[in-house]
Amino acid sequence: MKKIVSELTAVRALLPAILVVLLVITAVNAYKQPTYSDVGNAGQKAKTPAATAKAKKTKKLTGKKKVVTARKTTMPAVPTAAGRVTKVKEERLYKDGTYKGSARGFGGPISVSVKVKKGKISKVSVLSAAAETPSYWARAKVVANAISRKKTTNVDVVSGATYSSNGIINAVRNALKKAETKFAKSKKGKKKKALEKKKAGNVVNKPNKATGPQTPNTPEEKPQTPTPPPDTGEQVYEYTRGGIAVQSDDTTLWQSYRLSNVNFRVQSNRIISVTGITWDNSESNNIPYQKRAANGMPAKIVAATDYNNIDVVSGATCCSKALIQAAQDVMREHAKKASATTAAAGSGK
Numbered sequence: 001m002k003k004i005v006s007e008l009t010a011v012r013a014l015l016p017a018i019l020v021v022l023l024v025i026t027a028v029n030a031y032k033q034p035t036y037s038d039v040g041n042a043g044q045k046a047k048t049p050a051a052t053a054k055a056k057k058t059k060k061l062t063g064k065k066k067v068v069t070a071r072k073t074t075m076p077a078v079p080t081a082a083g084r085v086t087k088v089k090e091e092r093l094y095k096d097g098t099y100k101g102s103a104r105g106f107g108g109p110i111s112v113s114v115k116v117k118k119g120k121i122s123k124v125s126v127l128s129a130a131a132e133t134p135s136y137w138a139r140a141k142v143v144a145n146a147i148s149r150k151k152t153t154n155v156d157v158v159s160g161a162t163y164s165s166n167g168i169i170n171a172v173r174n175a176l177k178k179a180e181t182k183f184a185k186s187k188k189g190k191k192k193k194a195l196e197k198k199k200a201g202n203v204v205n206k207p208n209k210a211t212g213p214q215t216p217n218t219p220e221e222k223p224q225t226p227t228p229p230p231d232t233g234e235q236v237y238e239y240t241r242g243g244i245a246v247q248s249d250d251t252t253l254w255q256s257y258r259l260s261n262v263n264f265r266v267q268s269n270r271i272i273s274v275t276g277i278t279w280d281n282s283e284s285n286n287i288p289y290q291k292r293a294a295n296g297m298p299a300k301i302v303a304a305t306d307y308n309n310i311d312v313v314s315g316a317t318c319c320s321k322a323l324i325q326a327a328q329d330v331m332r333e334h335a336k337k338a339s340a341t342t343a344a345a346g347s348g349k
Helices: 002-030 049-062 134-140 142-150 162-177 187-199 287-303 317-346
Strands: 097-104 109-117 120-128 236-241 244-246 257-267 270-279
Touching: 097 162, 109 162, 120 142, 120 162, 134 142, 134 162, 142 162, 236 317, 244 317, 257 317, 270 287, 270 317, 287 317
Parallel strands: none
Antiparallel strands: 097 109, 109 120, 236 257, 244 257, 257 270
């Protein structure tokens, strides 16, 4: 019994030390590595060393990069090339004159004036663009000069002012629609017009830099030599006419002009010659018609017995009508003169 008590006494002396050891072991096992929550530049918590090591290991194994989503920002709206107009074919000639057109730009309507000379664009002037943003308009307005210089609406738009540029182009195109001829608005119409001219023997080529002005595809009609009535020995009277309008039934086709001069010789109440025909318009589009009328109408007028019933030259109707009107005017004047002469002779004067 004494032996057991002595051993317990010895163990009792060691109990404090044993307890300390047990507490240390427990604390070590319960220990966790601390984390640091310092905020980085990206607005996220900084990673712990262990997390950083884990991320590097994952990146090395997968080869994938972390996807970063950009933060949304609000930017002012600016014109882009999304609204750029397409190019169009411009093979036809337009009627000479000045035409107005408008179209929407970036901020509102843009109005222009287009001058057409010799069938082509001569000058483009901007009439109003009050709603356009000044900074965009300052860059876009050069488009009008480009169209005037190149004589086509197929020009480049100005980068950074696309909508204003397109507004100018579309306004010019809208103006040119008013200058189109009756049959120039569709392919079917063009074919129909060409067929009609071919039937009339007056198909006209488009202008060519190498060949010059328009000329008929068919051989030019040679002047017909009039056969004058037999000379009766009576006095021959000479008359001159001019200023007679040459105009179309459809004024949208071309602008009217005038027969400047034509000379007539009359004997025995009959026209025996028609000469000196000139016109006050030398546009290339009109020359073929003028030539056909000048070559064909004198013979028809000289051969006529009824000046109110003279046929026109096919393919040159309007020019023919002007010459017929001049002949009718001359015969009315001659009838008055002949009547006055007869009256004077009857009175013995």
